[in-house]
Amino acid sequence: MAKRVTLAEVAARAGVSPITVSRALRRPDTVQAETRARIDAAVAELGYVPDPAARALATGRADVIGVLIPSVTNAVFTDVLSGIYDGLADSRFDVQYAITRYDPGTEEKLIGVFLRQRPAGLIISGIDQTDAARRLLDRASCPVVQVMETGPDPVDMMVGFSHHDAAAAATRHLIDRGYRRPGFLGARMDPRTQRRFAGFRAEAEAGGVFDLDRVETTEVPSSVGGGAELLRALLGRHPETDAVFCNNDDLALGALFEAMRMGIPVPGQLGICGFNDLEMMRAAEPSLTSVRTNRFEMGARAVEMIRARLDGRDPGPAILDLKAEILARRSTDGPTGNRPVET
Amino acid sequence: MAKRVTLAEVAARAGVSPITVSRALRRPDTVQAETRARIDAAVAELGYVPDPAARALATGRADVIGVLIPSVTNAVFTDVLSGIYDGLADSRFDVQYAITRYDPGTEEKLIGVFLRQRPAGLIISGIDQTDAARRLLDRASCPVVQVMETGPDPVDMMVGFSHHDAAAAATRHLIDRGYRRPGFLGARMDPRTQRRFAGFRAEAEAGGVFDLDRVETTEVPSSVGGGAELLRALLGRHPETDAVFCNNDDLALGALFEAMRMGIPVPGQLGICGFNDLEMMRAAEPSLTSVRTNRFEMGARAVEMIRARLDGRDPGPAILDLKAEILARRSTDGPTGNRPVET
DNA sequence: TTGTACGCGTTATCAA
C-alpha cells in the first residue's frame, strides 16, 4: 500500500518549510523561481499529491463542483455531464455528482449532503425543487446554476431553454408542414415533460388542431419500445392522427418502427417529431425531425459561469437562454410527402 | 450560509464529551442507551451531519468507492454505473467517478488521484491498464474490481465476460443461420473492440467464411451515422457480403437504416447482429439480434464484492464471469428469411 | 520571499 507522501517530506527534501511548498503548488508566482524549481523536483521525485481531505478541512471548502441529475442512463443528462467535464478539464476542481431518480425529496436530501461539504459550486437540473430545497440553495455560500431549463425565478444562475416554447415551435412546425390532426406521445410525465405538453397544447389550440383525445401518455420512463406501444395505442383509438409530437427521441424512434410494422408511410401518412436531437435522429430512415437542445453547451456554460464567479470575473446574464432549434428532417415532410427539406 | 454544526456542539448540548458522540454515531451499541438517547436528540435538534473531510483526515481513509470509466456518453458504461449506484444505496459509501476518455495515460493518472484519497474500493473498466497503473493497483490498500471484461490475470477481483468468446458466439450464430459471407463493422477499435474482432475472426476462420477484405473499421467513436457509413463502404467494395457483425448496437442500428436506404432486405439479403443489446434492439423493425451483456449486474456485483471484502465476508470467486448471451431476433433470421425465431 | 503558530472536525489510543 502506497505510503503517503506529505508536504513535510517534500519540504525536507527541498530544504524549505512546508508552507513554502504549499505556496509553490498553489501560487507558483509567489515563490522564487529557484526555490520553486527545487520544490518541483522534490514533488516529482517523491510523487507527492495533495490530500484533498486535509485541504478541505483546513480551508473549510472543497474544490468540488456538485452536480445533481435525475438519471445517469438518460443520454440527455450525460451529455450535460460531458460538457461539465470538458469545462472543468485543466482546473483544480473535481466533479461530484449524485442521482435524484427524478424524486424531489431525494434531490432535497442530496442538496444538503453536498452543501455540507462546502462545494465550490453546484449544478442542478431543472427548476422543480421543493420549497425546502429552494431555501437551502438560497442560503448556499457557493454559486448555483440550474441547467436544462429556464424559468422566471433563478436561485442564482440558469442556463437552459424554455421547454414550453420549444415544444410549441415543434408543434408549429408540424402545422406548417400541413399536418392537421397531430397527437402527443409522452412518457414519465414529470414536470418538465408537462411543460412540453403545455407548449404542444397551446400551439395546437392556437392552430385549431388540438384534440385532448389524441394525447397518449404513460408514467413509466421513456424507451423505444414504449414509443412503439404509445403509437399503437393512439392509432388504435384515433387512426385519423396524421402526426405525433414525441416527448423525446426514444419515443420518436419507437413510433417510427411501429409505423413501419403497421405499414404506415412516414411522413406521408404520419409525421413524426422527436425532442432532443440525439445523434441517431439524423441517421434514421427516414431521417427524424427533432428539437436540438444544446446539452453539451449547457454543461460547459454552467461551469464557465461558476468559474467566472469564483474568479471574480463577470459570469454574464443570470439567465442564459440557449434557444432550442427545430431540425426539420424528412419525417415531417408533410402529408403529401413531397416537400423539400434541409438535411 | 449554513453554519457548520460540530461534534463539540452536539456534545455540549448532550452533556457528554465529543468522543462519546462520535462513538454513539458510529457504534451505537458501545454507549449506554440513555446517553445515546440524549445524543440522538441533540443531533436531531442541531441538525448535525459529520464532516466527511475531517473524518477522512482522522481515519486515513474515505468512505468512497472510486469508479473509472472511459466515457459518460456511452450507454454501456452508464448502465454499469447505474448498477453500482443501486448496490451502494443504503450504504455509507459515496461513489466518485472519473472519466479516462479511453486513454490509458489518463487512467493511470486518475488511479493515482483516487488512491491518494484512500478510497474504500476501486472499480475500473477493463483489463488494459498500463504497467505503471497496474503497479499502483497492485499496491492499493483497498479492494479493486475490474469490470466489463474477464481475463487471466486480475489485479484483485473481476466481473465481466470474454469479449472474444461473445463475439465468436455471435459469429457462430450468423454462420448457423446460413450466412456465408459475413463482414465486420467496427469503430474506435480500442483493445476491447480488437478482442471482439479477434473472436469474430477466429470463429469465421473456423467456419471457413472469413475474408479480411470484408472488415470495415474506423478509429472514430461509434455512432448510428457511423454504422451507416461503414455499411455503405463495405457493400461498395463487397456487395456479396450477406451479414455484418457490428462492434456495437449503434453501428447495427445505423447499418439497418442504411440497408433500408439502399433497398436491401434485412435479414433476407443482409443479416445484422449488434453487441450489448441496448433496449432499442428489441423494438426495432425488424428486431435486431444482439449480444446481451449484463452491464447493470456487473456494477451491482462489483459493489457487492467490495462490500463483502470490507465486511470480512466471502466475496466469492475472484473472477466472476457473467456470460454474455446471444439474443437472436429477426435481423438474423437467415438469408432465406423464413427461419422462425424467439422474440 | 519565507517561516512560525495555530486551528480545521474528527478519530485512535490509552487511561479512568
Add this chain to the structure above:
DNA sequence: TTGATAACGCGTACAA
C-alpha cells in the same frame, strides 16, 4: 461505559 490527549495534513494569519 466514558473521557483526555494527541494526532491526521494542510492552509490562514501574522511575523520576520
